[in-house]
Each structure stands twice: as structure tokens, then as C-alpha cells.
Amino acid sequence: MPTDTNNSKKISTHQEIIRGLKVQPEYLFIFGVLLVLATGSVLVGITSNNPSVQLLTFAVFFTSLTVSTVVIWLVINSRKDANQLKLSEEVLKLSRRVDRLSNEIESACKLINLVHYGSLTFPAEQLYTIWKKLMYDLDNKFYAFSYINADEWTQEHTRRLLSPLKSKIDTEYADVKRIFIIDDLSELQKLSEIIEYHQKYGISVAYVEIKKLYESTPPICENPLNFGFILIDDMRLAIFHLHENRKLKSIEIISDREIFKKYEKIYERIRNLAKPLPSLTSRI
Known part of the structure; x- marks a missing residue:
């Protein structure tokens, strides 16, 4: 059961990332560039015998990995922001409906009061x-x-x-x-x-x-x-x-x-x- 839950969470996260990437194509391009840099740095580090080059390439790899994580976080948050914006719009619509209903209730109360003096x-x-x-x-x-x-x-x-x-x-x-x-x-x-x-x-x-x-x-x-x-x-x-x-x-x-x-x-x-x-x- 815990494994299934974890898998479902991973799938859900992946789906969220994919949806976010569809919404923000510029992030997809940045992510692709960073992925190429990270992969290239690993290959260079493995094939090189120079410790300085190895250190530099692994530094590039970890930097690319960190930036990629940030990009993924931005993607997910941009998706969340879109959802929050949609939610805000729905709340605004609901608020307007409540205002209209309030006006109708006020009018109805006035109509009821027509039977009285004034x-x-x-x-x-x-x-x-x-x-x-x-x-x-x-x-x-x-x-x-x-x-x-x-x-x-x-x-x-x-x-x-x-x-x-x-x-x-x-x-x-x-x-x-x-x-x-x-x-x-x-x-x-x-x-x-x-x-x-x-x-x-x-x-x-x-x-x-x-x-x-x-x-x-x-x-x-x-x-x-x-x-x-x-x-x-x-x-x-x-x-x-x-x-x-x-x-x-x-x-x-x-x-x-x-x-x-x-x-x-x-x-x-x-x-x-x-x-x-x-x-x-x-x-x-």
C-alpha cells in the first residue's frame, strides 16, 4: 500500500510537471539546455583524466541539476498560480452573484413592506x-x-x-x-x-x-x-x-x-x- 501511494504521488507529480511545461514552453527550452549541460559535463568528467577538469565538470553538473530543480519548481508553481488565478476568478464571480442575490433580497423585503404605511x-x-x-x-x-x-x-x-x-x-x-x-x-x-x-x-x-x-x-x-x-x-x-x-x-x-x-x-x-x-x- 505505501509503495502504491508513493508511485501514485510520483505519477501525479510527473503529470503536474508535464501540464506545467505545456503551459510554460519557455521553461521547457531552459530545462532542455540545462539537461544537455548536465549530461555533457558528466561525460567529460568520466572520460577526462585531469582532476581539475573532472572537478569543473562535476561542478557544472551539480549547478545544472540545481537550476533544473528550480526550473521544475517554477513550472509547478506557475501551474499553481494559474489554478489560483482561476480560483480567484471563480471567487469573484461568486461574490458578484452574492451581491446580486443580496440586492434581490433587499428588493423583496421592500416589496413586502409595501403593505405598510410610508x-x-x-x-x-x-x-x-x-x-x-x-x-x-x-x-x-x-x-x-x-x-x-x-x-x-x-x-x-x-x-x-x-x-x-x-x-x-x-x-x-x-x-x-x-x-x-x-x-x-x-x-x-x-x-x-x-x-x-x-x-x-x-x-x-x-x-x-x-x-x-x-x-x-x-x-x-x-x-x-x-x-x-x-x-x-x-x-x-x-x-x-x-x-x-x-x-x-x-x-x-x-x-x-x-x-x-x-x-x-x-x-x-x-x-x-x-x-x-x-x-x-x-x-x-
Whole structure:
């Protein structure tokens, strides 16, 4: 048993050296030169009768042997360094995964806290995650005031936002309405397909030109408008903060009855100005 173990260790060492040599070809060349020097010095020492030559050749032999050992050690260590580098890369990847998981857990904790009093703000990248939670909590009322850029309403975006609303309409008879705020009437053409999607899903749609919000007395909103919002049931408020180009910047979720009432009044004023869009398509 000890002999087998020793043999396996030798084989393992040889394999490690070979793998290291494959990785570091310059070491292979140096090792070959030293091997030639060592072999040559031994042959010269054996065939020569001069003690000084014999001493010199054996000195060369032992020097070559020592340097060869160092080269082998470097080869093995270079291989180990490569393995350590690979291990470090794996540790770094794992660390990044842990960071991502930590962020997801933090977001999940925030989502759980949405049922409580107060407010929380999320980046635009978490829109669909937030949306799932809001749709899960929705009971019977969903009133949206939308000023987001028309280009943001892609088919995929629309499907992911409207599908859960349709489910609430079909199963729980939720009252779902959306008012689109537009810069001018030409924007309705850009939104035509999106409006059709809403109507197919049973969502009431209306529109109002933004200048009417600015011209109302008192003005309904400041100029320029940089947000949209949704009233959910009788307590939950979602404010969609926008960049200057009207693309989504962040989502703020508020559970505060007084703030909800304030936005509810704003919505009522907007609804009085909005023009309903009759449905030109049948529901699905």
C-alpha cells in the first residue's frame, strides 16, 4: 500500500510537471539546455583524466541539476498560480452573484413592506417586479394617469403590464381606467395600437392635451410635467417619475391616505378635462 501511494504521488507529480511545461514552453527550452549541460559535463568528467577538469565538470553538473530543480519548481508553481488565478476568478464571480442575490433580497423585503404605511422608491429596472406586486394586491380599482414617452410602449412592455390587469378585470371585475396625457393630437397616432390593446383588454381609455393641464385654474400640474401616477384601490399610490425625454426614471410607491386623497383630487380634475376614446374593437 505505501509503495502504491508513493508511485501514485510520483505519477501525479510527473503529470503536474508535464501540464506545467505545456503551459510554460519557455521553461521547457531552459530545462532542455540545462539537461544537455548536465549530461555533457558528466561525460567529460568520466572520460577526462585531469582532476581539475573532472572537478569543473562535476561542478557544472551539480549547478545544472540545481537550476533544473528550480526550473521544475517554477513550472509547478506557475501551474499553481494559474489554478489560483482561476480560483480567484471563480471567487469573484461568486461574490458578484452574492451581491446580486443580496440586492434581490433587499428588493423583496421592500416589496413586502409595501403593505405598510410610508413610501419606497425603486429604480426603473425593477418596474416589472414592482408591477407584479401591485397587481397581486389590486382589489377593485386602478386609475392611471400616463405621460410616459409613446416610444416606451412596446408590444412586450404593453403585454407585460396589461395581461395581469385583464385577469383582474375578468375575475374580480376591477374598474380599470387610463388617461393618456399627450403633447399634441399627432401623438394619438403613435399610441393608436397601444390604445387598441387597452380596449381589447376591457380598459377604459381617455386622453387630454397637456396644455389644458397648464392652462386650467389653478394649474393642475407644474410645467414641465415630469411624472405620471396610478391610484390603486383606496390607499395605494404609485408615482412614475420621468426624465426630461419622458422615459421612466423611478417608481415611488406610497401608502398614505392623505397623500392618496391629494392625487385623487388631481385625477378627478384631469378626468373632467379628458376626452374618452370610444372602443373600435371587441374585447378578448
